[in-house]
Amino acid sequence: xxxxxxxxxxxxxxxxxxxxxxxxxxxxxxxxxxxxxxxxxxxxxxxxxxxxxxxxxxxxxxxxxxxxxxxxxxxxxxxxxxxxxxxxxxxxxxxxxxxxxxxxxxxxxxxxxxxxxxxxxxxxxxxxxxxxxxxxxxxxxxxxxxxxxxxxxxxxxxxxxxxxxxxxxxxxxxxxxxxxxxxxxxxxxxxxxxxxxxxxxxxxxxxxxxxxxxxxxxxxxxxxxxxxxxxxxxxxxxxxxxxxxxxxxxxxxxx
Amino acid sequence: xxxxxxxxxxxxxxxxxxxxxxxxxxxxxxxxxxxxxxxxxxxxxxxxxxxxxxxxxxxxxxxxxxxxxxxxxxxxxxxxxxxxxxxxxxxxxxxxxxxxxxxxxxxxxxxxxxxxxxxxxxxxxxxxxxxxxxxxxxxxxxxxxxxxxxxxxxxxxxxxxxxxxxxxxxxxxxxxxxxxxxxxxxxxxxxxxxxxxxxxxxxxxxxxxxxxxxxxxxxxxxxxxxxxxxxxxxxxxxxxxxxxxxxxxxxxxxxxxxxxxxxxxxxxxxxxxxxxxxxxxx
Amino acid sequence: xxxxxxxxxxxxxxxxxxxxxxxxxxxxxxxxxxxxxxxxxxxxxxxxxxxxxxxxxxxxxxxxxxxxxxxxxxxxxxxxxxxxxxxxxxxxxxxxxxxxxxxxxxxxxxxxxxxxxxxxxxxxxxxxxxxxxxxxxxxxxxxxxxxxxxxxxxxxxxxxxxxxxxxxxxxxxxxxxxxxxxxxxxxxxxxxxxxxxxxxxxxxxxxxxxxxxxxxxxxxxxxxxxxxxxxxxxxxxxxxxxxxxxxxxxxxxxxxxxxxxxxxxxxxxxxxxxxxxxxxxxxxxxxxxxxx
Numbered sequence: 001x002x003x004x005x006x007x008x009x010x011x012x013x014x015x016x017x018x019x020x021x022x023x024x025x026x027x028x029x030x031x032x033x034x035x036x037x038x039x040x041x042x043x044x045x046x047x048x049x050x051x052x053x054x055x056x057x058x059x060x061x062x063x064x065x066x067x068x069x070x071x072x073x074x075x076x077x078x079x080x081x082x083x084x085x086x087x088x089x090x091x092x093x094x095x096x097x098x099x100x101x102x103x104x105x106x107x108x109x110x111x112x113x114x115x116x117x118x119x120x121x122x123x124x125x126x127x128x129x130x131x132x133x134x135x136x137x138x139x140x141x142x143x144x145x146x147x148x149x150x151x152x153x154x155x156x157x158x159x160x161x162x163x164x165x166x167x168x169x170x171x172x173x174x175x176x177x178x179x180x181x182x183x184x185x186x187x188x189x190x191x192x193x194x195x196x197x198x199x200x201x202x203x204x205x206x207x208x209x210x211x212x213x214x215x216x217x218x219x220x221x222x223x224x225x226x227x228x229x230x231x232x233x234x235x236x237x238x239x240x241x242x243x244x245x246x247x248x249x250x251x252x253x254x255x
Numbered sequence: 256x257x258x259x260x261x262x263x264x265x266x267x268x269x270x271x272x273x274x275x276x277x278x279x280x281x282x283x284x285x286x287x288x289x290x291x292x293x294x295x296x297x298x299x300x301x302x303x304x305x306x307x308x309x310x311x312x313x314x315x316x317x318x319x320x321x322x323x324x325x326x327x328x329x330x331x332x333x334x335x336x337x338x339x340x341x342x343x344x345x346x347x348x349x350x351x352x353x354x355x356x357x358x359x360x361x362x363x364x365x366x367x368x369x370x371x372x373x374x375x376x377x378x379x380x381x382x383x384x385x386x387x388x389x390x391x392x393x394x395x396x397x398x399x400x401x402x403x404x405x406x407x408x409x410x411x412x413x414x415x416x417x418x419x420x421x422x423x424x425x426x427x428x429x430x431x432x433x434x435x436x437x438x439x440x441x442x443x444x445x446x447x448x449x450x451x452x453x454x455x456x457x458x459x460x461x462x463x464x465x466x467x468x469x470x471x472x473x474x475x476x477x478x479x480x481x482x483x484x485x486x487x488x489x490x491x492x493x494x495x496x497x498x499x500x501x502x503x504x505x506x507x508x509x510x511x512x513x514x515x516x517x518x519x520x521x522x523x524x525x526x527x528x529x530x531x532x533x534x535x536x537x
Numbered sequence: 538x539x540x541x542x543x544x545x546x547x548x549x550x551x552x553x554x555x556x557x558x559x560x561x562x563x564x565x566x567x568x569x570x571x572x573x574x575x576x577x578x579x580x581x582x583x584x585x586x587x588x589x590x591x592x593x594x595x596x597x598x599x600x601x602x603x604x605x606x607x608x609x610x611x612x613x614x615x616x617x618x619x620x621x622x623x624x625x626x627x628x629x630x631x632x633x634x635x636x637x638x639x640x641x642x643x644x645x646x647x648x649x650x651x652x653x654x655x656x657x658x659x660x661x662x663x664x665x666x667x668x669x670x671x672x673x674x675x676x677x678x679x680x681x682x683x684x685x686x687x688x689x690x691x692x693x694x695x696x697x698x699x700x701x702x703x704x705x706x707x708x709x710x711x712x713x714x715x716x717x718x719x720x721x722x723x724x725x726x727x728x729x730x731x732x733x734x735x736x737x738x739x740x741x742x743x744x745x746x747x748x749x750x751x752x753x754x755x756x757x758x759x760x761x762x763x764x765x766x767x768x769x770x771x772x773x774x775x776x777x778x779x780x781x782x783x784x785x786x787x788x789x790x791x792x793x794x795x796x797x798x799x800x801x802x803x804x805x806x807x808x809x810x811x812x813x814x815x816x817x818x819x820x821x822x823x824x825x826x827x828x829x
Contacts, residue, residue, distance in 0.1 A: 057429060062353050089432040099423040102446060111441070112431035168432060268725035272635050278627035283644070285692055286651050289662050343551035351548055361556060363817070368559050370746065370813045371806065372753025374780045378787060378802050379562045382569065382795075403558055410555065436544045464655035467755040467784055495657045495756060503665050511658055522653045526646050 006074065008033045008172060008202040009054060009091075014068035016049055018061060023049045025226045027068070031172070036194060036203040038217035038234065040210055042254065045223040047206045051174045054204070055091040056084045072172070089116060092165035096177040098157035100149035105141055105160060108149050112168045127167050135163035136193045155186025162193065173203045179212065191216040210250055214238050222246045290515060297512025300505045306513070310477050319510055321479040325487030328394050328480065329473055330462035333401030338455050340402075341409030345451075348410075349417045350439050362414075369407035376404045377471035385472060392474025392486035400472045401465060405458035412457075416450025417443055449531040456528060460521035464514070466491040490514050563806075570803035573796040577601055582800060588766050590786065590794040601797040603804065605768045609683075609776040610752055610805075612769060613762060616687025617751040621694040622744055628695070629702035629740075634728045645703065652696035660760030663689040668761065676773045678763075684772040686762040690751045698747035705739020706732055742820035749812045753805070755780040779805045 009031035016024040024046040031037050039047050049058065056077060058064045070077050077087055089112070101108050109128045118124065128145065132138035137159040141152070149160060158178060165173065175194075179187040194203060194216055207213050213220050214234060221231040222243070230243045241247045248254060262270075308318035352358055380400030390396040420443050428438040444451075466489070474486035475496065488496070494510040501507065574582050585602025592599055628648055632641050667688060668680030675684070709732050717727040733740070763775020764785065779801050787798050 055430065057426065060426075060429065084429075085432045085434055088430055093430045095423070095426070095430075097423070099421075099427045101424060101427060101442065111428075115431065115433050115437055115441075164431065264723045264726055268723045271725050272631075275627040275631045275635065278624055279631045279644075282624050282628055282651075282692075282695065283647060286647060289654060289658065292662070292666075293658065340551055340555050343548055344555040347548040347552040351545055361552075364556070364559060366817060367810055367813050368562070370749050370753075370809055371562075372755065372780060372809065374753070374755040374783050375566065375802050375806055376562070378783060378799065379565055381787060382799070383561075383565055403562060406555055407559065434541050436541055460653055464653070464657075466655070466657050467780075470784065471787060491655050491657050494655075494661070495760075498657070498661050498664075499760065503661075507661070511661065514655055515658065518653045518655065519650070522646075522650050 007031060008073065009204075010069075010071040010074075011050075011054075012069045012071075014050075014053070014066065014070060016046070016053055016058070016064065016066040019063035023226055024053075024066075027228050029221060029228055029231060031202055031204055032219075033202050034198055034200075035219060036198050036205060036217045038213035038220045039204065039206045039223060040208075040213045040220060040249070041223035041229075042249065043208070044225075046226045047223050048176055050223075051093065051176050051204065051206055054172070054174055055088045055093055057088075057093065059084060085115075089168045090170050091172040091174060092168055092170035093174040093176065094158070094161050094165055094178050096180050098154065098161045100152070100157050100160060103149065104146045105149045105152070106145040108160060109164050109167050112164060116168065128163075131163040131167040132160075134166050134193070134197060135159045136189050137163055153186075155182050155189065158182060158186065159190060159193070162190070166197075171201060173197065173201045175203065175205045177207055178205070180208065187212070210238075222249065224249070290519070293508060293511045293515050296503075296505075297508035297510070297515075300509035301512050305509055309479060317506075319490065319493060319513065321477060322488055322490045322493045322510075323513075325394065325473070325480055326463055326489040326491070328483070329397040329401065329469060329487065329489055330459060330465075332394070332398035332483070333462050334405065334455060334459045336398065337402040337406045337409055337458065341406050341455075342413045342451055344410050345413035345417055346439060346444075349414055350435065350443065362411075365407040365410050369411060372467075373404060373465055374467045376400055377468040379403075380468060380472035390484065392472065392476070393484045394473055394480055394487050395483040397469045397473030397487075397489075398483070400468050401462045404465070404468060405462060408458055408461070409454050412454025413447070413451045416447040416454070419450065420446045449528045453525045453528045456521055456525040460518055460525070463489075463517055463521070464491055465489075466495055470495075490517075566799060566802055566806060569796060570799035570801075573601075573793075573800040574803070577797075577800075583607065583804075586766075586768055588782075590790070590797055592791075599793065601800075603779065603782070603801055605766050606777055606779045606782045606801070607804070608768050609762070610778040610780070612683055613686045613690060613758065613776060613778055614748055614752045616683060616772075617690035617694055618744065618748060620688050620691025621698055621747055621751070624691065625695045625698035625702060625743075625747070626740075628699045629706060630728060630733075632699075632703055633706040634724060634732065645700075648699050649696055651692070652700075656693065656754060656757040657760070659689055659693055660757035663757065663761040671773070678773065678775070681761055681763040681775055682773045683762070683769050683776050686758055686776065686778075687772075689757055689761050690754055693754060693757060694747040694751045697750050698743045701743035701746060702736070702740045705736040705743065708739065709735040738819045742816040745812050745816035745819070749809045749816075752778075752812075753780060753809060755784050759784060 007030035011027050011029040014024060014027045015022065027050065041047055052058045053066065054070060072091065075082065101111065106128060109131060110124045113124060113127055129138060132141065137156060140156060149157065152160060179190055191212065197203065205217060217234050219232060220234045220237040222229045222237065224245055230237065230241060230246045237246065238250060241250065305318045306323065307320050309321050310317035348358055348361060377400065380396055384390045384396035384399055385392065424442050424446065425438055428442045433441065469489045469492050473489065475488045475492060476486035477488050480487045490510060491514060494507060494514060497504065497510065498507045582601060582603060584604055585600065586605040587600040587602040588605060589596045589600045632645055636644065663685055667685050670680065671682065671685055672678060672680035713731050713735055714727060717731045722730065758778050759781045762778065762781065764777045764781055765775040766777050769776045783798050783801055787795060790798055
């Protein structure tokens with residue numbers, strides 16, 4: 001964990017609303033390079049909105065508007081000159097429900113790279129293998145690459161979605177409750193994958209499962225009703241939280 | 256006070272179901288009767304000579320080659336014009352605008368115009384293309400009028416097919432760094448294609464069967480067309496003409512048989528396309 | 538990003554072309570037809586059955602009253618609805634409630650195939666089989682009359698009414714059906730007391746759209762209805778509809794005559810627009826209340 005280098009993502013005074021419904025208020029948060037940051041909190045706290053703001057997916061919503069700044073490596077991501085498509089290749093997202101596109105596994109994985117202009121069968125083949133290995137899925141599907149992605153199990157589909165994002169060569173990984181609905185074995189596989197992946201990527205993991213946050217992150221941020229209540233090293237947040245509300249949530253007084 | 260004896264529910268059901276199935280059988284029998292009758296009376300006269308020669312001096316004799324060519328040109332050009340415009344409009348409405356009063360109004364207009372009878376399109380084509388634009392009775396006038404006639408249907412069916420593509424696919428495509436147009440072509444259109452194709456194919460069927468429009472815009476010339484500005488007589492109109500003038504002659508049955516076969520072919524194609532669409536987008 | 542802007546502009550142009558084309562038809566139709574109604578006077582145009590548009594020595598002043606055609610269209614449509622709704626309701630109920638799924642999967646496309654048969658073939662079959670039958674068994678003339686037209690149009694409207702009604706019935710939530718069965722109702726009781734009632738607005742919309750289809754039909758009607766300009770007094774009288782009137786006369790019409798035909802077209806357009814709007818409102822109301 002490099003404390004000395006500048007943070008990967010900087011979120012400053014960020015507030016976001018959909019029309020009149022304000023879901024984030026004045027968020028100040030850093031995402032450090034090569035860390036796993038967990039974001040926990042009850043539903044409707046703004047966690048997913050924050051995630052989707054980090055790769056500008058909220059641009060697609062008609063009534064989305066915001067104030068404040070988000071910087072990636074010091075550059076404002078909402079600046080006119082920042083191409084959202086390029087941003088999304090640098091900041092990739094895995095969704096709560098795996099969404100394989102109705103094509104083969106191979107086509108799913110090569111879609112993003114092809115959009116980015118990568119050509120050449122051998123290059124793409126290599127990219128597919130590397131990404132699947134990093135997502136701990138290669139051994140299970142290496143003989144089935146041309147089969148429909150829909151034939152995979154839920155856990156396999158989610159790892160494929162992870163591989164799909166990795167194939168873009170991102171710098172930051174955003175994961176929105178990636179293990180909801182998955183069995184414990186698949187969940188464990190994904191959490192192990194994340195532990196290895198942090199060597200190369202900065203990871204932001206939104207989760208409703210506090211135990212997962214405790215297991216699989218370096219720092220934890222607690223969101224409650226549109227506000228960032230507390231952030232700190234995971235062990236500290238879980239054993240000696242500064243704020244009473246954090247403690248109440250973790251212990252389970254509400255959720 | 257109940258005077259009639261109460262019919263037990265099970266008996267009532269049996270009566271009702273028998274009655275309903277009888278009526279359904281009547282419908283299916285009618286369908287079968289029409290198709291089989293025409294084919295039975297007409298197919299024996301659909302010879303190679305019939306299909307490849309023109310009519311003789313009098314309408315009653317001779318073949319239907321100019322009509323086949325004319326129909327193919329009028330219907331083909333019409334659909335070729337309407338399809339890109341219709342699909343493009345559908346893409347615009349679903350992917351490039353926000354839902355609002357304008358899109359609702361456009362959709363309402365398209366829905367209404369889809370229900371306007373063909374004779375009104377024919378009247379318009381006759382007056383606007385034929386007279387105002389000086390095209391007279393021509394393939395082009397007929398094709399453009401048919402294009403307008405099938406346009407609302409193509410817009411509507413394309414829109415439905417595009418809307419059926421799950422929203423999550425679009426999110427995923429953006430998330431992987433696509434532009435909106437890349438998302439539309441690589442993901443949405445690829446998934447919606449069978450549905451869109453079904454609409455286009457069914458419109459082709461409608462264009463081929465259409466008589467009132469071509470009667471007023473392409474005229475009734477029985478010669479082989481040499482350019483799109485020539486007048487031409489389509490199969491359906493030819494059938495109508497010889498049936499009204501000469502009654503149920505072998506030529507009439509044969510022409511009808513060719514018509515029915517083309518329509519059957521088109522409907523079966525559309526059916527299989529639709530099934531592919533349903534399995535594709537799960 | 539710039540490519541996206543270009544594409545957006547192109548697509549907007551395409552959409553505007555489509556809208557312009559369709560608006561053009563409406564505007565053109567009204568521009569040609571409405572002034573004529575104004576000139577002739579609405580009462581004379583709509584309420585007189587005196588239609589003698591061509592000037593000749595017997596007829597120095599042309600008369601343009603379309604009452605006979607309006608009545609003709611309405612009567613034929615009403616007859617078509619009696620035939621069509623009966624048959625299509627039977628089919629829709631059978632297909633959705635009393636038919637194993639595999640058989641329904643074959644029958645539904647078969648019924649939709651009926652929609653593909655060209656109207657001239659329907660008219661032809663009517664002339665060749667139905668009209669002689671009517672003529673022989675019911676009365677003189679050649680059998681081309683209101684009754685024949687009603688039957689043929691009813692069969693032609695059937696696929697529309699059936700397929701939309703089937704959609705409406707299939708959209709009824711399964712819980713309604715299961716609730717009724719749980720209370721011991723037979724399938725038939727469930728159908729009449731629950732399913733039909735729940736699908737009511739969709740079915741009404743289907744019928745209205747079928748009505749629009751029947752009233753707009755041209756070629757089959759020309760072949761089977763007789764085309765006499767008179768207000769029919771019995772089912773066996775020949776009749777001319779608004780659509781047939783336009784189709785038969787526009788080719789050789791003098792300018793004033795042509796304007797009168799456009800005015801007829803406007804009448805038809807308005808009637809069908811009203812029908813379609815009612816159908817849309819009715820079906821949207823169902824969608825709204827079903828969603829809540």
